[in-house]
Amino acid sequence: MGLSKTERKLRIRRRIRKVSSGTETRPRLSVFRSNKEIYAQLIDDINGVTLAAASSRDKGVEAKGTKTEIATQVGKAIAEKGKKLGIEAVAFDRGGNLYHGRVKSLAEGAREAGLKF
Template sequence: MAFSKYTRRNKIRLRIRKALVGTAERPRLSVYRSNKEIYAQIIDDTTGKTITAASSRDKGFSSEENKAEIAKLVGKAIAEKAKEAGVEAVAFDRGGYLYHGRVKQLAEGAREGGLKF
């Protein structure tokens, strides 16, 4: 029996999260991608708190650019906010999505913004 797309992604997500834990020194950069938007959070799993977040729904992102370009800008925005919060290095949690397309663009934007993976 084939799994649905949602079930398959969830299984992959849980497998990734089993090995990936965000600490205070190296929090987790979590990515969620919907059909229209992309969201990123930096999370400290030891306290269960979100340190900072950015998304394509924030002000300053025009809908005239394509979704991959917007994802790169979100990556740069999350890196900027992380620097302000004192975060230098993160563990990248792709959330069960393939490291391709918008997820990859977000990661590259965060690296260009100065985050270390």
């Protein structure tokens, strides 16, 4: 029997985390997508610290438009917070989600705002 949707996502997440690790100079941009919201974090895995975080629930992000438009705004917000910390490059961790839709628009928003990955 095949894998369920959640089992498949967990398998992909584990595979990504084997090779993707964040440092202080090049943190990991971790994305979590729920049905309603989207969250992004810049994580230093060596020290086990979250350097910056942004989500669609933040006050700085307008909650108007489609979910993909809001995800683009979250990507720009996390890139701006990273720029304030002196972060220019990140390792992208899509968290087991496909690089499509909201995850893709968040990544493109972060790239537009100046993050490199």
